[in-house]
Amino acid sequence: xxxxxxxxxxxxxxxxxxxxxxxxxxxxxxxxxxxxxxxxxxxxxxxxxxxxxxxxxxxxxxxxxxxxxxxxxxxxxxxxxxxxxxxxxxxxxxxxxxxxx
Numbered sequence: 334x335x336x337x338x339x340x341x342x343x344x345x346x347x348x349x350x351x352x353x354x355x356x357x358x359x360x361x362x363x364x365x366x367x368x369x370x371x372x373x374x375x376x377x378x379x380x381x382x383x384x385x386x387x388x389x390x391x392x393x394x395x396x397x398x399x400x401x402x403x404x405x406x407x408x409x410x411x412x413x414x415x416x417x418x419x420x421x422x423x424x425x426x427x428x429x430x431x432x433x434x
Contacts, residue, residue, distance in 0.1 A: 344411035372426035
């Protein structure tokens with residue numbers, strides 16, 4: 334399967350896509366992984382998760398003004414519906430995202 338261009342995924346997805354801007358060295362990013370997966374599972378898979386490593390995609394990080402990680406942006410058809418930086422609980426994530434399902 335060809336590697337997908339992150340910009341294409343963000344701009345063309347008809348579904349809501351939650352983009353997780355992270356880095357391998359970021360402790361809080363690792364902490365958030367289980368909460369993210371559980372929250373999206375609880376939402377019935379209606380929101381897709383796409384992870385972008387800020388070290389590998391610095392131009393995208395700049396484009397979306399990512400200054401701290403973890404940073405989450407919810408896109409649909411290229412439009413930003415919601416964004417939040419920092420650590421959230423699974424419950425907070427579900428509450429904030431369920432309105433976009």
